[in-house]
Amino acid sequence: MSLRPNLLSFGLALALAGGLAACKPAGNEASAPEPAKPAAAAPAAAATPVSGVDLAGMDKSVKPGDDFDAFANGGWRKNFEIPADRSNYGAFTVLLETAEKRNAELIAQLAASKPADGSDARRIADFHAAYMDEAGIEKRGLQSLQPQLDSIKAIASRADLSRVLGAGVRADTDPLNATNFHTDNLFGVFVAKSLDEAAYVATLMQGGLGMPDREYYLSQDKDMAATRAAYETYIAALLKQAGVADADTKAKAILALETKIAKAHAPVIDSQNVHKSNNPWPAAAFAQRAPGIDWTAFFDAAGLSAQKTVVAWQPGAIAGIARLVGSEPLPAWQDYLTFHALDHAAWNEPLRGPGELPKAYTDLAFGFHGTTLAGTPQARERGKRALDATSAALGDAVGKLYAEKYFPASSKAKVEEMVHNILAAFDERVDSLAWMSAQTKAKAREKAKSMRVGVGYPERWRDYAKLEIRADDALGNRLRAELQEYRHQIGKLGQPVDAGEWWMTPQTVNAVQLPLQNAMNFPAAILDKPFFDPDADPAANYGAIGAVIGHEISHGFDDTGAEFDGQGKLHNWWTPEDSKHFAEATQKLAAQYSAYEPLPGLHVNGKLTSGENIADVSGLTIAYMAYRKSLGGKDAPVIDGLSGDQRFFLAFGQTWRSKIRDAALRQRILTDGHAPAAQRAQTVRNIDAWYDAWGAKPGEALYLAPEQRIKIW
Incomplete structure (x- = not known):
């Protein structure tokens, strides 16, 4: 599970920030091991470490015990205006902008060097040039x-429809690493190690909605009703722009069909439950269990005809959607597919920005997806979007250059040392848990010790030799990259499992815990200021990137991660008594978060965000332990009038510095597995040392009596 965005996880915080997405790069088979060459060693650390925290951004008129987020970030929030091209802005965005600037430099240098035909450098330069060619677009x-519109128009039977639907699936969902459950295709495909054995398996997931979640279709809330009306208007406008006749009538029918799909969908909370989702179906049984689709035609078009087993992640939804395929009129499906093809091309959902169609189309798409759904007044400038799109399509090709130039060996070594220290703190923490049995402790410690840790960049890089990139075809480049990514993913089927597989690129501002691999990825781009500063005092580094590392380690033991053993197999390794205690503690934490009300009448869903909340509390706990251990029994220096513990917690609070537009906040609360940033900063209220550091007292809003503080790991 990633830190975010929907990329998930710290995930959606990043996606809503509107920067480099946590996308898996398109490519073919991995090339031979070839680690990035380290950059030149960083300058020696300053004699007197900097504090690593932003004093000017604080609001000291607020008591830390009343609102630690406001105390840590209130000064910045009062004076900062969200840029018109973003739905939110925060500490993550600073990292995104750093990565963006660096990618711009790399790509400009590549273009000027006139790279050879057929090289990755040429692919990068041509992809970027095509995206910037507005006149050509x-x-x-x-x-x-x-070609896609023609295939839709030619549908004359259910078998034809099934083939078009199968040909359209992509590897655009990820329920376990990125906790990404959304695809605008009717189904999504996720390829990873089986939950039960060491073999790759294809998983089919529900999709087909143009809006973020079933609640946008089914909720009776007045804001949701207004959003539905705006969506219908957008559907009609996009169809009219493409010259489709009777667009208003077809828009109503498309929204009605999507509403039926939404009713068939499983809620996100159910989709998060791996036990409900572990449904390996014989491929031959789909026709009986989910009638309505010609599954032979579907799987053949999807490149899955050789698979004897396909996992049905949401079996009820898959059966319900299949019934609609078999019962709804073919013209209705043709109109639906036509709209979705146009919408997909006009709006790049993973990057949360306009796509590669002419401006008349992308303006319409931004008006709905960007402004109505996320509250963003204007689109990001094309140059920045071009960088994001290039980085997403050719992730490893860009990432290899990024790691070589911007991630020095000295930073890699220092982060690896922090990871080692935090893993050791986790081991010590487990050993000290009074409520846990010796049997469960032994399993937990075994899992922690066998965790694979990737820092900066992968050991193997993707090969893009089969990906055609043209300097005059922006949309074609994106569509071919998406198809190549899908082919790469299904190409893993039948191959040995790669326990060292990376799921993020070096230039991605995020981190991820991979339960099926019992592994973690910390890309180079998140290992930078303000999260990590090799010249800063350890207190700030442990409070910021240390808490991120602890968060990802803890994901291996949250409400989902605790279901997997050290080999990444779905396996209950808890005693019944320990399971009961864990469930009670997580329920209390869910209740704590559900009490937060970020928007009037709209509370955080403590159950939906449970895994991330567990990881925040547990990660901060072990990061603090590792920080104290790093001092070697000595007192931390006082810097800028702050003790070491104060700087540690302040750095953590400033990690979650953010401003977000109401529409984007509403979408996050309803659909994302992460609590909003302001509430995540309040995690400190469960840590005893925070009370000692900042003097929170009874009667203050965040104060919890010692017995009320949630301690899980």
């Missing part, structure tokens, strides 16, 4: 999309 119009 206007001239091409729908040309790159026409």
Whole structure:
């Protein structure tokens, strides 16, 4: 599970920030091991470490015990305006902008070097050039999309429809690493190690909605009703722009069909439950268990015809959607698919920005997806979007250059040392838990010791030799990259499991825990200021990036991670008594978060965000232990009038510095597995040392009596 965005996880915080997405890169088989060459060693640390915290951003008129987020970040929030091209802005965005600037430099240098045809450097330069060619995009119009539109128009039977649906699936969902359950295709495919054995398996997941979640279709809330009306208007406008006749009537029918799909969907909370989702179906049984689709035609078009087993992640939803495929009129499905093809090309959902169609289309798409759904007044400038799109499509090719130039060996070594220290603190923490049996402790410690840790960049890089990139075809480049990524993913089927597989690129501002691999990835781009500063005092580094590391370690033991053993197998390794205590503690934490009300009448869903909340509390706990241990029994220096413990917790609070527009906040609360940033900063209230550091007292809003503080790991 990642830190975020929907990329998930710290995940959606990043996606809503509107920067480099946590996308898996398109590519073919991994190339031979070739680690990035380390950059030159960083300058020696300053004699007197900097504090690593932002004193000017604080609001000292607020008591830490009343609102630690406001205390740590209130000064910054009062004076900062969210840029018009973003739905939110915060500490993560600073990292995103750093990565963005560096990618701009790399790509500019590549273009100037006139790279050889067929090289990754040429692919990067051509992809970027095509995206920036606005005149060429206007001239091409729908040309790159026409083959897809023609195949939709040619549908004359349920078998034809099933083939088109199968040909359209992509590897755009990820229920375990990125906790990404959304795809605008009717189904998504996730390829990873089986939950039960050491073999790759394809998982089919529900999809088909143009809005973020079933609640947008089914909720009676007045804001949701208004959003539905805006969506219908957008559907009609996009169809009209493409010259589709009777667009208003078709828009109503498309929304009605999507509403039926939404009713078939499983709620996100159910989708998070791996036990409900572990449904390996014989491929031959789909016709009986989910009638309505010609599954032979579907799997053949999807490249899955050789698979004897396919996992049905949401079996009820898959059966319900299949019934609609078999019962709804073919013209209704043709209109639906036409709209979704246009919408997908006009809006790049993983990057949360306009796509590669002419401006008339992308303006319409941004008006709905960017403004109505996320509250963002204007789109990011094309140059920045071009960088994001290039980085997403050619992730490892860009990432290899990024790691070589911007991630020095000295930083890698220092972060690896911190990871080692925090893992050791976790081991010590487990050993001290009074409520846990010796049997469960032994299993937990075994799992922690066998965790694989990737810092900075992967050991193997993707090969893009089979990916065609043209300097005059922006949309075609993106569509081919998406298809190549899908082919790469299904190409793993039948191959030995790669326990060292990376799921993020070096230039991604995020981190991830991989339960099926019992592994973690910490990309180079998140290992930078303000999260990590090799010249800063350890207190700030442990409070910021240390808490991120602790968060990802703890994901291995949250309400989902605790279901997996040290080999990444779905296996209950708890005693019944320990399971009961764990469930009670997580329920109390869920209740604590559900009491938060970020928008009037809209509370955090403590159950939906449970895994991330557990990881925040546990990660902060072990990061603090590791920080104290790093002092070797000595007192931390006082810097800028702050003790070491004060700087540690302040750095953590400033990690969650953020401002967010109401529409984007509403979407996050309803759909994301992470609590909003302001509430995540309040995690400190469960840590005893925070009370000692900042003097929170009874009667203050965040104060919890010692017995009320949630301690899980």
